[in-house]
Amino acid sequence: MADHVMTHDAPSVYEPSLFGTYSKKIGMWLFLLSDSLTFGALLYAYSYGRISTVGWPTPFHSQSIVNATIMTAFLLTSSLTMVLAVRASVDRDAKMQTIWLLATMICGTGFIVLHGREWTKLISEGLTLAMFPSVPGQETAGEFVNVAKNVPQFASTFFTLTGMHMLHVTLGVVYLGVVALRRKFIPILLVCWLAAWLATPSYSPFHYGAHVLLVAAVVISIILWLKPKVYDSSDVEVAGLYWHFVDLVWMFIFPLVYLMSAKIL
């Protein structure tokens, strides 16, 4: 072993990594493996609820399916732009790296906006959780009021699973924003937080969910203050791993939650 230990005088000779790659990437893989178990458990919980519950609703009209399909296309396209950003970073093309990262963020934001619209529509039609603030005038009306009362497992598992995924996508966009723009991203994030908070009505879960952006801005400020750095290709690749994982998880949520619960007339 000692024969392989590198010295700083000879950077081309180094101790071979056990997994053939750098530790940051191995760390991200380990995190993703643990996170896949979180989503695995949630998907199993959803599936179990579906099998064991009589009268499981199929609430997704073709409009919702089209919406979810566009969301899927956004995520798949964002994965392509992410991989192009990684490629630009290893080619040391800083301009294209930033452009592809921003394109990935735009696709991710598009996904979040469409998902938010879907949630808002379902909530306004009566599919809600007890923890969500009640929508004025929707206590008795709405297509899914009975669904929420008779099959509460649907709303619980649906909002938990898709909400967890939406949180991951949001944090992914923030992560990419930091890698692409570093400190310049903090004021943008604060503007996004303020816009999301002010633009959503007080009964919307997104009115409170927007505070995730504020918390993220504080955490990022601390991190960048403690360890300011220029992100290199390894950082972009590690961020890309996280982003592709978020895409990967949606490949299971989309068919299992949306397509298997489509309302076919």
Add this chain to the structure above:
Amino acid sequence: MDATQIAIAERVAEEHRHHKKAQFFWVWAALLIMTAIEVYLTYQNMEPIRMLTILMGLSLIKAALIIGFFMHLRYEISRMKWLTMCSVVACLVLMTIFFFPDAHRVVTLGVK
């Protein structure tokens, strides 16, 4: 990063430079096509179990493409590939072992 990590990262970056960009577009197109097939199948009034099997099969293929090409696991050394995939599959199999007998009981005996 220390010098060792920088050297390893540089070697990994060098490997990335050899991957053709075109393959990423092919994978992206394949993923979109499989998504379109999934949506098409949704409206074919298939038996739920059959449809679930096909959809999950397609999802597994999509997942393999994303992990292999976009996450570059295909280009990692065997030890990395086997350890990561075996560990996550083993955990998911354990979940399945706990989940399926009970789910089967619920399906065959009904919900009481």
